[in-house]
Amino acid sequence: MPTLWLDIEYEGTEFKGWARQPGLRTVQGELESALATILGEEVTLSVAGRTDAGVHAWGQVASLTIASPPPPDLARRVNAVGPDDVAVTAASPVRAGFDARRDALSRTYCYRVLARGSPSPFERERALWWPHPIDRDALAACATAIVGSHDFTAFTPTQTEHMRFERNVLRAEWVERARAEQEGGIICFWIEADAFMRNMVRILVGTMLDVAGGRRTVSAFTRLLEGAPREEAGETAPPHGLHLASVSY
């Protein structure tokens, strides 16, 4: 029973998120369907980071166990039959028992903000346009406060599936740099943690933007990390700025 590791990229705009749902176009649904076509058997993917509708992935990881050895050019074949807003960038054999979700040590997300007065046609679906004043020192201070083990109850919806609200954040920082070919304007919130709760990055970003605009202080933000209720935090930033950047094993 070969086990496979898939590296996956997707542009989340036209997907109703990762998880397969009857009647909805999802990344898992599209990939499992393309894999079944190529492999000639039904498959079920285990994924490192389930993403919501509109969220993108640069470095998603999924695993599957199949009955027969796969063709050597599996990734190419899956990309040829699948839609073009998702791509398998690599498909490799991995040890039996490997599970992309259970074995992941950490996930890294990047939330992109377009911080300038005019919108950008190129960033419409990939960054939150924020034409408001931004106190970058305040953002940096919030990010510093996030690092470590905290109770993130304030940063996930109240009606939630989670049983415990503590998460260990290994890295959190705002990074500003020029886009590869265009000049600046994009600031990114990078966060790596052992695991994330639903909407956690998006509520963190929405709340930090309150601080960046002077509507909330850094110390008030910091106190939210001690198990404050959801209603004390800010709004949930929209999904299209969020990217699952990578997964560590």
Place this chain on the structure above:
Amino acid sequence: MPTLWLDIEYEGTEFKGWARQPGLRTVQGELESALATILGEEVTLSVAGRTDAGVHAWGQVASLTIASPPPPDLARRVNAVGPDDVAVTAASPVRAGFDARRDALSRTYCYRVLARGSPSPFERERALWWPHPIDRDALAACATAIVGSHDFTAFTPTQTEHMRFERNVLRAEWVERARAEQEGGIICFWIEADAFMRNMVRILVGTMLDVAGGRRTVSAFTRLLEGAPREEAGETAPPHGLHLASVSY
């Protein structure tokens, strides 16, 4: 009669190019319509670089002369009424008589190539996916040969509107670097010239990719720059990799 300088960005995918054409959705058509709505008068834009269908612009420049002083927040208002695949990033008063097309000293284009085995959902409409071997030294040698004044007859369609085929290329180079947040795979052909002929950058790129794949030698490429006929050059690379990067005045 105030004259205005507009800095413009557009994602060319859904446009039939820059130039206004009856019944077609073009950048000029959409912008002139939005400007007329805000200014309350008909306007005609002069543009630095007319682009074809599917070609993008990061730093297009256009000018217009109007009857009455514009509102101070003209760019914001135009963006609010116009479609979201084009944006005016700045609108500034400029000396009377300024003409974005006639006064431009040079134009710089960037042609983006995704050089890796798998396609990328994020680059579908912004880079040519080229999963073939690429001889980077050969590309560099071609770029070096392009710099200077040459007869580019081979690099524009035979049935053309141009009267002279000499152009002065100020800069030409292939640049490889990581995308801002994702790892590599993109190589860009940057070219700056006093002026360009129709399809010139795209035919240069298509022909250089022949050289990069060993189907043509660097010296054969170099000879094309001496006025060879169109049929001796390679294919026209598709429009979606091409970006008008900037204009110098």
